[in-house]
């Protein structure tokens with residue numbers, strides 16, 4: 605009702621799991637009275653989530669079977685991904701982890717030791733990705749403890765955080781955090797998950813610029829979402845807005861086929877045509893890589909844009 609959207613009531617429902625969650629700071633970036641607001645559409649539960657669509661499954665990336673150690677995924681040769689928390693500050697309706705069993709896969713104290721032992725036994729690993737959930741959803745104390753532990757492993761050159769919090773609660777990039785990250789002996793990469801230029805208001809821009817000034821490499825990954833960012837104009841605005849804050853586009857993912865998100869999906873032909881337009885419209889460094897994640901591939905798979913051309 606903050607947004608004056610009484611007309612939407614019939615479309616909305618109250619899910620039994622993965623409930624509505626959106627902090628006020630994110631709501632403030634939406635436009636009042638617009639039921640098609642691109643930020644609102646990312647977070648508002650929609651009746652269509654309940655429709656079962658063939659091909660859209662609970663665990664599209666088979667992640668439940670790819671964790672050799674609790675709390676860790678090792679799919680890609682040189683890097684491992686740690687789920688440091690299951691919690692997110694926001695619930696995105698297209699999320700591929702919305703059915704993931706976090707309680708069964710949280711790193712406990714002994715899991716931390718198992719993770720360290722696993723990394724030490726795999727010298728090909730040089731980068732650790734802190735993920736989740738959202739890794740910035742834990743306290744600085746817990747996060748710094750992870751950084752201390754990881755920095756003590758000589759084989760690691762890079763620590764990466766995948767986070768949506770700079771878009772949701774910008775103040776989370778506080779001075780203590782940025783200072784600690786700037787002092788790391790490792791390269792720090794922060795991949796933010798921004799889908800639309802409207803997610804970056806003045807406050808978020810300021811915090812991103814501070815992170816940049818602290819020596820953090822900033823990249824963005826987005827998901828191509830029907831009705832939200834599936835136009836050339838919106839993608840151009842996103843890339844340009846990111847760049848103005850010191851962030852380079854990294855990946856544009858086509859949707860993972862997760863149950864409940866089919867209404868966000870575009871067909872691949874459409875994505876490819878959009879991509880050709882972006883190539884024509886933007887400098888190369890503002891065009892993200894168009895990829896699809898597949899369960900058994902050791903990298904994000906580039907979409908074949910020459911298919912049928």
Ligand SMILES: *Cc1c(COP(=O)(O)O)cnc(C)c1O
Pocket residue numbers: 677678679680683684685733903904
């Ligand atoms: C996406 C992902 C990575 C990182 O991939 P990059 O191509 O290096 O960005 C690593 N591990 C897992 C399990 C991932 O899903």
Ligand code: SF4
Pocket residue numbers: 691692693694695696698699700701702736737738768797
């Ligand atoms: S922030 Fe990321 S992990 Fe959390 S709900 Fe959104 S898409 Fe999923």
